[in-house]
Amino acid sequence: xxxxxxxxxxxxxxxxxxxxxxxxxxxxxxxxxxxxxxxxxxxxxxxxxxxxxxxxxxxxxxxxxxxxxxxxxxxxxxxxxxxxxxxxxxxxxxxxxxxxxxxxxxxxxxxxxxxxxxxxxxxxxxxxxxxxxxxxxxxxxxxxxxxxxxxxxxxxxxxxx
Amino acid sequence: xxxxxxxxxxxxxxxxxxxxxxxxxxxxxxxxxxxxxxxxxxxxxxxxxxxxxxxxxxxxxxxxxxxxxxxxxxxxxxxxxxxxxxxxxxxxxxxxxxxxxxxxxxxxxxxxxxxxxxxxxxxxxxxxxxxxxxxxxxxxxxxxxxxxxxxxxxxxxxxxxxxxxxxxxxxxxxxxxxxxxxxxxxxxxxxxxxxxxxxxxxxxxxxxxxxxxxxxxxxxxxxxxxxxxxxxxxxxxxxxxxxxxxxxxxxxxxxxxxxxxxxxxxxxxxxxxxxxxxxxxxxxxxxxx
Numbered sequence: 206x207x208x209x210x211x212x213x214x215x216x217x218x219x220x221x222x223x224x225x226x227x228x229x230x231x232x233x234x235x236x237x238x239x240x241x242x243x244x245x246x247x248x249x250x251x252x253x254x255x256x257x258x259x260x261x262x263x264x265x266x267x268x269x270x271x272x273x274x275x276x277x278x279x280x281x282x283x284x285x286x287x288x289x290x291x292x293x294x295x296x297x298x299x300x301x302x303x304x305x306x307x308x309x310x311x312x313x314x315x316x317x318x319x320x321x322x323x324x325x326x327x328x329x330x331x332x333x334x335x336x337x338x339x340x341x342x343x344x345x346x347x348x349x350x351x352x353x354x355x356x357x358x359x360x361x362x363x364x365x366x
Numbered sequence: 367x368x369x370x371x372x373x374x375x376x377x378x379x380x381x382x383x384x385x386x387x388x389x390x391x392x393x394x395x396x397x398x399x400x401x402x403x404x405x406x407x408x409x410x411x412x413x414x415x416x417x418x419x420x421x422x423x424x425x426x427x428x429x430x431x432x433x434x435x436x437x438x439x440x441x442x443x444x445x446x447x448x449x450x451x452x453x454x455x456x457x458x459x460x461x462x463x464x465x466x467x468x469x470x471x472x473x474x475x476x477x478x479x480x481x482x483x484x485x486x487x488x489x490x491x492x493x494x495x496x497x498x499x500x501x502x503x504x505x506x507x508x509x510x511x512x513x514x515x516x517x518x519x520x521x522x523x524x525x526x527x528x529x530x531x532x533x534x535x536x537x538x539x540x541x542x543x544x545x546x547x548x549x550x551x552x553x554x555x556x557x558x559x560x561x562x563x564x565x566x567x568x569x570x571x572x573x574x575x576x577x578x579x580x581x582x583x584x585x586x587x588x589x590x591x592x593x594x595x596x597x598x599x600x601x602x603x604x605x606x607x608x609x610x611x612x613x614x615x616x617x618x619x620x621x622x623x624x625x626x627x628x629x630x631x632x633x634x635x636x637x638x639x640x641x642x643x644x645x646x647x648x649x650x651x652x653x654x655x
Contacts, residue, residue: 225368226368226414227368227369248405249402249405250465250466256468259471262442262471263468264468264472265472268397268398268402268472269397269472270394272373272416273394273397316466316467316468319467319471320467323446336554339553339555340465340467340468340469341468
């Protein structure tokens with residue numbers, strides 16, 4: 206099948222890529238764009254390690270066709286903070302040891318960011334955080350530290366507004 | 367897996383494409399279910415007709431006393447819609463338990479309906495709200511009550527070249543309330559073992575004026591429980607009547623045994639959850655008055 210040109214807005218930059226129509230956003234990010242921070246696992250929208258932000262909202266990039274992302278704002282873990290200026294969520298994950306093997310961490314951070322952006326100016330209760338990250342599985346099962354880190358990050362994000 | 371993706375910008379063009387490309391074409395909304403089905407080789411369309419470029423198919427509005435949901439409205443939009451936090455809470459409660467946030471941000475109500483899974487979470491509330499679907503095809507548009515639209519697992523009354531445009535249901539009277547309950551083996555990321563939706567409204571004498579009950583995952587299609595509804599008619603909304611409705615609903619449903627639960631357990635859940643959903647409705651009515 207012949208490839209089609211597709212401009213993609215990723216982390217603020219426009220990339221002109223040649224894709225096959227059936228390629229998912231996950232495939233394009235990890236392959237042609239070399240952005241391997243977004244992880245690949247179940248490929249059925251069950252585990253959440255492929256989570257990216259589409260127009261600011263967390264989505265499973267493994268079931269999202271790249272051709273549907275034309276003109277949309279895509280943000281991956283590579284676009285969340287910088288090494289010298291971490292996002293409050295990243296900073297809190299480090300402090301709380303919320304990353305264990307690390308495989309779910311990019312998805313976990315972006316799922317948390319999406320939820321906090323959707324519920325601004327509040328520190329969500331632990332149950333609300335657990336629901337917020339229900340679509341992102343940590344098989345190290347270190348959820349308590351993740352929940353704690355997200356709540357502390359939420360509190361700091363409020364203070365800094 | 368190899369297919370072409372088409373991006374029509376009007377309903378007419380999308381219908382035309384579906385006719386030209388039949389039977390190898392499939393409409394594409396959010397794709398959260400379709401792409402997985404294609405990956406699993408359960409479906410192999412050579413053409414996908416993306417509906418996202420057609421304007422006016424997403425969003426929720428009130429028109430002539432009806433609530434109208436565009437087919438491309440996402441589960442997240444339904445979950446967060448201000449109109450569904452009060453007496454129409456059943457819709458938000460059902461939308462909220464579908465997948466994770468990452469799925470709900472993409473998956474559409476139209477997709478949930480046309481997939482016609484017996485366990486689709488939005489179907490029981492829509493059935494209990496007497497919703498109808500609006501379809502557009504080469505001969506124009508038609509409206510079908512959702513109870514008639516659903517034919518069997520994965521099967522609906524929709525022709526290959528018909529697009530589901532909208533879902534509409536009449537608003538409740540001010541005193542009415544709704545509730546949705548889902549039983550799964552865990553609390554999130556779970557296909558329903560059973561689900562129950564209820565609509566309850568009381569008359570001036572505080573008797574049941576309207577009682578509508580719908581059940582999910584206990585038959586080939588999500589279904590209403592007419593015997594349970596009839597037994598509530600005109601009755602005092604009390605435990606005895608609710609329990610009877612639960613028993614009749616459990617008798618009327620037709621569950622199967624599968625990896626998630628036995629048929630017997632599903633009936634027990636229905637018998638327990640129907641009264642519970644009615645109790646939620648009653649509490650919501652009383653909290654407002």
